[in-house]
Amino acid sequence: MSRSLLLRREFAPFFWTQALGAFNDNVFKNVLLLLLTFVAVPRFGWDTGLLNNLAAGLFILPFLLFSAWGGTLADRLDKQVLVRRLKLLELATMTLAAAAVWFEQFLLLLALLFLMGTQSALFGPVKYAILPQHLPRTQLVKGNAWVNLGTFVSILLGTLLAGVLASLGGELARGAIAAALIGVAVMGYLASLAVPAAPSSDPGRVSWQPLAGSIAVLRDSWRHRRIFRGLLGISLFWFLGACYLTQLPAWVRDMVHGQETAVSWLLGAFALGVGGGALLCARLSGGRLELGLVPLGALLIALGGFDFAARPALAGSGTGLPALLLMPGFWRMSLDLALVGVGGGLYIVPLYTLVQVASSDGHRARMIAANNLLNALFMILAALFGILLLTVLELPLSAFFAALAGMALVICLGVVALNPRAVLRLAVFTLMHLFYRLRFRGRSRVPAEGPALVVCNHVSFMDALIIGGACPRPLRFLMDRPIYESPGLSWFFRLAGAIPVDSERRDPGGVRRAMAEVSRALRAGEVVMVFPEGRLTTDGEIHRFRRGVDMILARDAVPVVPAALAGLWGSWTSYCHGRAFSTRPRRFRARVALVFGEPVAPEAADRGTLEERVRALKREADAFLSD
Structure with missing residues (x-):
């Protein structure tokens, strides 16, 4: 591979x-x-x-x-x-x-x-x-x-x-x-x-059956709401792209005052931007379906579009490409279109991947067919949109492109509202990459679909953020209720899907309610992560696993993926130097390793076995860190 x-x-x-x-x-x-x-x-x-x-x-x-x-x-x-x-x-x-x-x-x-x-x-x-x-x-x-x-x-x-x-x-x-x-x-x-x-x-x-077949595939895609949202997002991209490419020659004629070669240059900037954005998406995704990149892509389309629409007309008439390349304003337009293209690449690739992975093998091509139908309809709408704004309302080209940028911004906000957890996950994982030099192994061992339980050693307050960002699938995690209800942070933990749990002494029935929420998540096909030690390590070693794992598996027999972290002991978010956060950060961009092990079948996943697996993975993570 x-x-x-x-x-x-x-x-x-x-x-x-x-x-x-x-x-x-x-x-x-x-x-x-x-x-x-x-x-x-x-x-x-x-x-x-x-x-x-x-x-x-x-x-x-x-x-x-x-x-x-x-x-x-x-x-x-x-x-x-x-x-x-x-x-x-x-x-x-x-x-x-x-x-x-x-x-x-x-x-x-x-x-x-x-x-x-x-x-x-x-x-x-x-x-x-x-x-x-x-x-x-x-x-x-x-x-x-x-x-x-x-x-x-x-x-x-x-x-x-x-x-x-x-x-x-x-x-x-x-x-x-x-x-x-x-x-x-x-x-x-x-x-x-x-x-x-x-x-x-x-x-x-x-x-x-042309008409009946088209209606049937559209109806079938509508029944799968998650897929249909992806198809609608893809078609909106082609709507914006058709508007840009259709009006680009007129922009060159009226605003650039250039020749046909200038159209080819700007088209090339856009096309190469899309290609570069697609490869950047693959790089940032790390093999995962990263839907958090979709609103980021829409935001870049909006930013590039607004700046492109605000560019003043260039001086000259019938100017050739060599002369245009000496004008800073023409380079600004080229970079704006390249930025729109990069945003398009970041936006479109996760949506196509979503449609592929969410469709069954026997119906996947029909979902793509529904996508092509919607794309064609939206490109026709793009032509009508251009006629409305430019011919009927007689708006200038700058207003037309500003309207397209505004649509991209609305799409960005809409995607964030529909799927805030994906955006939050990407933002957190990006921050973790800024704070630490992260190394991963075995992420593909997390099941691609269906419920699963991830268990890991608990070293610092950053553990859940690193594991949540590294996991190929969004996951939910258990955390202490006092931390969950921290002023100023509770909104973050709710949005992230954290599951609060409190001791029976402080809240009788708290553990039972937490286990019920874990069970609901697993039965919904989600991935849940727990720290079986029940607390942060105070000496850097792995402590005995508590009975919480056995309680979860007794209610829901799901595969368990053991994992181990190395490199966070000694950080200011650990208990190495006393209370966490009580000292100034001692290391910036420290090396951190996270290793996932092979899934353990639920019938073999008792807490003793899982503790042994995590200890072995911790040794592997330490060695991986020193490579």
Whole structure:
């Protein structure tokens, strides 16, 4: 698992298959628009606006008609076989497109744009549904990040290559375009031959019912509220992205006063920002589904968008890219769009991963199909939104982009309100990384789903924060009620999902109520963490485990994951130098190790066995710390 994903057969062939497909899509679409604008319109007197809108509609329409069918195909068939058949369809389409370009058959090219949109609509559900079959959950975020990076870089490069090829002129341009379309399609098909098998977990008959099928997948996604929220979040991103990309040429014309090359530059800044944000998301997530990054991404989109909208117009008219690159204002615009892109990468990758892991194997592709349907609808809404603000209300472009930034800020606040614990968890874990040099081992040993109990030695007041941030899944933890009710901190502990417990002497029935809350959490499929010693160590050693673990397991027989911390003894939050917090911090950025052990079956998980496991893991953590 240590090898790069791009060197592994489970991922690399599919990565190149989808990246080459996205590249060819954009070469074809942009070549078509350029040929229609600069060849067909002058020759036949056609209306440019009508043709551009017709082309956009012909590409989006298949997503409304065929996405549901594509999701059903991907759920019912071996995805490897489906990928190869769709790449053959792409090859056939591009062969016809090459002939149409050579003979300048523009109406045929428009029809082929619809066929290419159909191939993309059918390929979309496979694109994200196949990854969970080939990658472990700990690699899924990274896989999605690379897929998004490949997609946006391919969009950028395809757009740039289309401009270069079209600028060659005459037969040379037509020949080069035809060769590129067929050559890239051939490479994509050859890459698909190395994609590993991905058999269906729910094989069966597939029928095509465009309207009924689309309504059915949307209704199915609506029933899974957590998934539907993820789909809605993804579609909002595509709404914002479509608004940005659609109005970028007008911004360059009216505010930058530049040429077409300036559009490509700003598009490149945005696309590379999205790719960089996706990889940053994988880095920050550490193999986990980190939904706390979603509002952070939306916030960056808002900040970049507000600054972009506030940029004044640049001086000049028809200014070339070399001259623009000497203007600080143009660099500020580029950085703003790059920041919007980074925010988009941080925002979109966790949402795609959420849809993948929350969907069952037999329905995952249909959830992706529902996503494609919603994306298409939201992109149509983006066009209507632009018409409303810019044509009907006649607002300036700066107000349009400010409105988009305001929408991103509303999305950020909405996500925080819906899932504050995920945001809090990410913030706490980030702070812990600032205070300590953290090293982890065995985080994948925490079960990916279902209830589990984590037990660990108790060294300092920072233990729960470090373990909570490091755990691949959100967890709840037991803590002393006096600390839980601390003035100024009780809101934090409530938000974090802490479970207060008090001694029977101070609160008769307190332990019983705490055990009942632990039981409710476990029966809801959550992870609960306890310190079986019942108190902080006063000498740095592990003390006898109390009967609380046995009481929990007697009510709920769940797997138990032992863990051990090393490196916190001696910190100012431990009892090493007397009372905790009574001295000034002695060490900053101290090295801390956390090791998770193999899960213990509930029937074998008595407190004596667990104490032995934690002691052994503590020795492992000490050795890990000294490596």
